[in-house]
Amino acid sequence: MTFFDRRPSARWGVTILAAVLLTAGASGIGALSANAGDKLAPRTxxxxxxxxxxxxxxxxxxxxxxxxxxxxxxxxxxxxxxxxxxxxxxxxxxxxxxxxxxxxxxxxxxxxxxxxxxxxxxxxxxxxxxxxxxxxxxxxxxxxxxxxxxxxxxxxxxxxxxxxxxxxxxxxxxxxxxxxxxxxxxxxxxxxxxxxxxxxxxxxxxxxxxxxxxxxxxxxxxxxxxxxxxxxxxxxxxxxxxxxxxxxxxxxxxxxxxxxxxxxxxxxxxxxxxxxAPKSSLEKHSAQADSGGPKIVGSGWSSVVVTKASLPGGSDASGGGSLTRVLRDLPKVSGSWGSGHLLQGTLFSALLTDDGRLAVGAVAPEALHAALGS
Amino acid sequence: MSVAEVVLPITRRRLSSRFLRSELRLIFSRRRNVAGLLVLAAIPVLIAIAVKVSTPGHERGGPDFFSSITENGLFVALAALTIELGLFLPLAVAAISGDSVAGEANIGTLRYLLTVPVQRARLLAVKYTGIVIFSFVATLTVSLTGVVAGLVLFGGGDMTLLSGSQIGFVAGFGRVLGATVYLAICFSALGAVGLFVSTLTEQPIGAMIAVVIFSTASFILDSIPQVSWIHPFLITHEWLAFGDLFRDPVSWGGVQTGLYSAGVYMLVFWLAAWARFGNKDITS
The missing domain is CATH 2.50.20.10 (Lipoprotein localisation LolA/LolB/LppX)
Incomplete structure (x- = not known):
């Protein structure tokens, strides 16, 4: 009679223990090496x-x-x-x-x-x-x-x-x-x-x-x-x-x-x-917009870039085929500035008007409306 | 603990391989298993012929590795592995592992096995070794048939890696073998799940279906970004990491994670099978 014959449920204990230890072990290795790292002197x-x-x-x-x-x-x-x-x-x-x-x-x-x-x-x-x-x-x-x-x-x-x-x-x-x-x-x-x-x-x-x-x-x-x-x-x-x-x-x-x-x-x-520099892609958007003679409304983090979109228009079916299809799926919005399609994300919003203007900014859509209207 | 249990009653006896040999004979002499291996081997041949007879100009595009087949026959093996790892290879492993214990219980031979004084842990160890060997044989069948079919129809030569650099034929063949072994280990982990499921039931068909559902569900969950927190725990998550062996320099991260994950699956599910089977009443 071994221990596991006398206590059959202990086998499940071993199984669950192994599962928990090994799963935690995968993340634990990272945590251990983190502790091994040097303590950094504080810097301003x-x-x-x-x-x-x-x-x-x-x-x-x-x-x-x-x-x-x-x-x-x-x-x-x-x-x-x-x-x-x-x-x-x-x-x-x-x-x-x-x-x-x-x-x-x-x-x-x-x-x-x-x-x-x-x-x-x-x-x-x-x-x-x-x-x-x-x-x-x-x-x-x-x-x-x-x-x-x-x-x-x-x-x-x-x-x-x-x-x-x-x-x-x-x-x-x-x-x-x-x-x-x-x-x-x-x-x-x-x-x-x-x-x-x-x-x-x-x-x-x-x-x-x-x-x-x-x-x-x-x-x-x-x-x-x-x-x-x-x-x-x-x-x-x-x-x-x-x-x-x-x-x-x-x-x-x-x-x-x-x-x-x-x-x-x-x-x-x-x-x-x-x-x-890992963050270069963040700035690329604004850098590319520079070439199109953009107008910047607002300042700092809430600035909105309004630019002439150099995208093929809706009439050009061959060039912008997939693009127009994408646009059609986006919600349509309108305001005093006209109407267009809105792309809304957690970090930025973009609005492409039907007359070919593009407004992008790290702001809520309302601010884009205001920028387009100004 | 389990080691002590296995060794104690048979301390004076040499651990013989007779049980394992009979298990392997059982696996590889069954006509359905041989037929299964033939089907696995047919896919790379089919791929090679299909690419060969297709009109030139159509070789670009298609599933992964297809566009490279015309340049080097080794890619037939990789294309076949990529295609078969979704269903065919897991199905083959599920068939063997699901059948391993439940099949014996179903036809009533399990209790005879246990009347010959065989420790239950040893029975599970032998059954699982058989499953691992079958996984290797099945995966090697696919890649070696692929290599042979590819070499016959397209020839060998230098192999272009995913990074665009080239390595010699022998090194390329070595990497194909490495990818095959990696996938075989991954499928062995699925086999451990199958062994466990097989101890739950006396219906081998039910166990096989459960294992196939397990691997397919794992693939499906892996493709749903909304549950990305579960992805690292899925058995299939790093299977496609075998492609990382064909980068220059080799990217080991995914393969390492995959091997660790496979090891955890093997140990945990073998232990679960042992926990379940150790105190189960064998009635048939």
Whole structure:
């Protein structure tokens, strides 16, 4: 007679114990390594801004997970989770891998389920690759020498400390900047910077930026909608290795059978050294709008960009076929400014009027109406 | 604890493999199981022929890995695995594992098995080893038939990875084998669930259906973003991570999570089967 023969119910106890321990173990491993991380000396918001400016790494590799829950209606062809299509980044959850070995060697891979898209910058070559349709594009770009990257000495005559103070002062009227202790990102201790819009009409409740304690690189950006306890948008490293990756990672030769398109000119995305900054996609919208001669109504967090939409009109059935179909699914709204279609998310609203104007802002739809009417 | 229980009464006896050998003979001599393996093997052949006879120009698009088949026959195996991991392979594992205990109970041989002094834990261990071996045989059947069919119709050569870089044929074949072993381990985890369900009933059909429902429901839940909190716990969640082996450099994260998850499923459901079966009255 063994113990388990005498007490048969103890077997179930063992089973449940194993299930609980092993399930908790998966998350426990992360928690343990978090405790193992160094305790970080407290730093003020302006000190952190100086740190980020002075952050210099010769190389890093890591995995980045992006979660976007923008509350958008599911649009056909957009943002299916697990897609390796670069345009799918609008919504859903995505995993990216980043390798960085100086400004002339950067590779970003978007991992899809059984697919992958890559952007590889290696010396004077810029390659893009998509495994789904087996296409690659190549363009030659001028090599930026290492000293050419905007360094603090050349751009800011003042000390980094002063620059940070000035930056803080500049954003202070619109934004409350504070630190909220430490957190753990990718198993590493990190500082957290909290940005809160003072303007209560903005849909953005707060933005949290985690700054790695050792390298001082931003390792996580979370954007919270107002009154939300979960981030609507989050991009964060899940693994982070500040060692220079091997050169073979950046080598790319289009495999046989690939359709390679040769392109000319410098792409927008390389004009600034923003490939490494996880939050660049947030600013892209406003940057793109610049070209269309936009009008900005309001200021700070509640500003609304009104621009002429360069989208094919409803009459152009061939070009805008899928787009008009998407538009038709959006709710129709009207006001003193006319009528149009409204796209409403948790972080921003967009309104496309029937006469081809587009209003976008991190505000409630009412503010878009007001901006269009003005 | 369970180890002590198994070892104690048979301390003086060498642990013989006779029971396992007879179990394997049982599995692989059943005509329905052989027919099942043949069906599994037919899919990659079908895929290879279909791609071969299709008009050129249509090779782009289609399910994952299809567009690469014409360039390298190894991709037939991957395309076949991708297609079969949704239903065919889980169904095969469900058939074997659901039948493992319930089948014996159903035809009344279970009590004879137990009158030969076989510890119940050992019976479950042997049954589960049989299921694991079958999972490996089934998965290898698919990929090896795929490799052979692919090499015959399309030839080998360098393999283009998802990242666009190329590796030699031998390395490519190694990665295909790695993906096969990974999936076989995943299916073995499903087999543990099947073993447990099989101890609940005396109707093998019911157990098989339950296991297929389990894996299919897992796939369905995995595709619903609103319940994303449950996704890491689903048995099928990391199955497609085998594709990560075909990146350059290999992305191990998903595979590691998948192996851990499979290990947890194996242990917990084997223990559940042991808890259920250990004090069950065997009436037939």
């Amino acid at each position: 918001a302006s000190q952190l801004l100086v740190d980020v400016q002075q952050a210099k790494v010769s190389g890093l590799s890591g995995t980045i997970v992006q979660n976007a829950d923008l509350g958008l209606p599911s649009l056909p062809g957009f943002g299916s989770t697990g897609s390796s299509d670069m345009t799918s980044l609008v919504s859903g959850s995505h995993t990216l891998r980043l390798w960085y070995a100086g400004p002339n060697r950067v590779r970003l891979s978007l991992l899809g389920q059984l697919g992958e898209s890559d952007v590889i910058h290696n010396g004077g070559d810029l390659w893009t690759w998509s495994s789904k349709d087996k296409t690659a594009s190549h363009r030659t770009i001028p090599t930026t020498s290492k000293d050419n990257t905007p360094s603090l000495e050349s751009t800011a005559p003042t000390s980094p400390q002063q620059a940070a103070e000035e930056a803080l002062k500049a954003i202070d009227p619109s934004t409350k900047v504070s630190t909220i202790g430490n957190s753990t990102v990718a198993g590493r201790s990190a500082y957290e910077l909290l940005l809160q819009p003072r303007d209560s009409t903005s849909l953005v409740g707060s933005v949290r930026i985690a700054i790695d304690g050792k390298t001082h690189l931003p390792t996580r950006v979370q954007v919270f909608a107002k009154n939300a306890d979960k981030p609507s948008f989050e991009i964060a490293f899940t693994s982070f290795d500040p060692t220079t990756p091997s050169a073979s990672v950046f080598a790319f030769n289009p495999p046989p059978g690939t359709k390679v398109t040769e392109q000319k000119g410098t792409p927008d995305m390389l004009k600034g050294p923003e490939a490494t």
